[in-house]
Amino acid sequence: MLFIIGMDKQHEHLMPLLETHCHRCGEVTQWHLWKEIEKASLFFIPVWRFAPDYLLVCEQCHDPVKLPREFGKALLEVGNHNDANQAELEALIDKEQHRSRIRP
Numbered sequence: 001m002l003f004i005i006g007m008d009k010q011h012e013h014l015m016p017l018l019e020t021h022c023h024r025c026g027e028v029t030q031w032h033l034w035k036e037i038e039k040a041s042l043f044f045i046p047v048w049r050f051a052p053d054y055l056l057v058c059e060q061c062h063d064p065v066k067l068p069r070e071f072g073k074a075l076l077e078v079g080n081h082n083d084a085n086q087a088e089l090e091a092l093i094d095k096e097q098h099r100s101r102i103r104p
């Protein structure tokens, strides 16, 4: 018997989140929050939806930085756009972009 199993990734734009320096394009740019949804299907019928991932994407060079899932979810709640979160996001972008630069 033949099973046709598929994996499908969808991206959903949520909102512009912050303006900060991008190490890849070397400019201060707008970063947008995106949601990545992965679904598994059987005979083209979706049967499973994985927990979504949250990505920060640079508007200029489209460099994606993956956020910890809980943090990404928390950012969607109103009132979470504060200075502490902004600092944490900048630190995350810093760390991720630095890591991808030193990767062979």
Ligand SMILES: [Zn+2]
Pocket: 022, 023, 024, 025, 026, 029, 058, 059, 060, 061, 062, 063
């Ligand atoms: Zn960039």
